[in-house]
Amino acid sequence: MFFIFGMSSKEKRLDFNQTIVCPCCGSYGGLKAFMTYNYFSLFFIPLFKWDKKYYLKSTCCGSVYTISKNIGESMEMGRINKIDESDLKVVHSNYRGIKKCNNCNYPIESGFEYCPKCGTKL
Numbered sequence: 001m002f003f004i005f006g007m008s009s010k011e012k013r014l015d016f017n018q019t020i021v022c023p024c025c026g027s028y029g030g031l032k033a034f035m036t037y038n039y040f041s042l043f044f045i046p047l048f049k050w051d052k053k054y055y056l057k058s059t060c061c062g063s064v065y066t067i068s069k070n071i072g073e074s075m076e077m078g079r080i081n082k083i084d085e086s087d088l089k090v091v092h093s094n095y096r097g098i099k100k101c102n103n104c105n106y107p108i109e110s111g112f113e114y115c116p117k118c119g120t121k122l
C-alpha cells in the first residue's frame with residue numbers, strides 16, 4: 001500500500017470587509033481578513049487543519065492586525081460582520097510618519113521630543 005502524505009500551509013482570504021478608522025494611521029480604510037493554517041493531507045485531500053491564525057490587513061497603509069481565535073472563527077463562519085477596533089492587535093504597522101503620545105494619544109510628527117499637547121517626554 002502506498003500513501004501520499006502531505007503537510008502544507010495555506011492562506012485563505014475570508015469573506016469579510018469592514019471600513020474603519022485605521023488605528024495605525026488614523027485615516028479611513030478597509031479591513032480585509034485572511035486566515036492561515038497548516039493542514040495534513042492524504043492523497044491530496046486535506047484531512048485536518050490546525051494552527052489556524054486569523055489576521056486583518058488594512059487597505060489604507062497596509063498594516064497587519066491579529067484578532068483572537070474566537071472572533072476569527074466567528075468571522076470565518078460568517079457569524080459576525082463587524083469587529084471592534086479594540087479587538088485588533090497590531091502586528092505590523094507600515095505607518096511611520098506620525099507617532100502617538102503614550103500619555104494622551106495626540107499624534108506627533110517625528111522630530112518632537114516632547115508632546116506638544118501634554119508635555120510628556122516621548
Ligand SMILES: [Zn+2]
Pocket residue numbers: 022023024025026027029058060061062063095
Ligand atoms: Zn492605516
Ligand SMILES: [Zn+2]
Pocket residue numbers: 101102103104105106115116117118119120
Ligand atoms: Zn501627550
